[in-house]
Amino acid sequence: MINSILHHDDNINILGISEDSHHIIFIIEPQTQTAICPVCHHESHRQHSKYMRIVQDLPINDREVTLFIHSHKWFCDQNDCDTKVFTERIPCSNPTVVKHKG
Numbered sequence: 527m528i529n530s531i532l533h534h535d536d537n538i539n540i541l542g543i544s545e546d547s548h549h550i551i552f553i554i555e556p557q558t559q560t561a562i563c564p565v566c567h568h569e570s571h572r573q574h575s576k577y578m579r580i581v582q583d584l585p586i587n588d589r590e591v592t593l594f595i596h597s598h599k600w601f602c603d604q605n606d607c608d609t610k611v612f613t614e615r616i617p618c619s620n621p622t623v624v625k626h627k628g
């Protein structure tokens with residue numbers, strides 16, 4: 527997934543990379559100015575807040591890969607849409623969101 531993110535578009539900001547012999551951590555932030563509401567498909571220009579998303583990716587050279595993604599929430603301003611706030615999609619297919627372990 528990290529490859530698909532890094533090669534997907536130029537709007538991904540890499541804030542930091544940390545690695546040791548077992549683990550690689552990428553800290554990234556999408557530089558999106560707008561987002562599409564998943565329900566009504568209108569474009570939102572109004573950011574609501576930021577939150578951190580932690581995603582486990584496929585290993586690279588037997589090292590675990592973890593993505594810390596500064597994602598955004600957005601307002602949907604369409605009166606006839608029940609979705610008031612939604613989270614943006616990150617540019618990759620079906621990431622596995624890591625649940626807190628143990």
Ligand SMILES: [Zn+2]
Binds near residue numbers: 563565568602603607
């Ligand atoms: Zn909407």
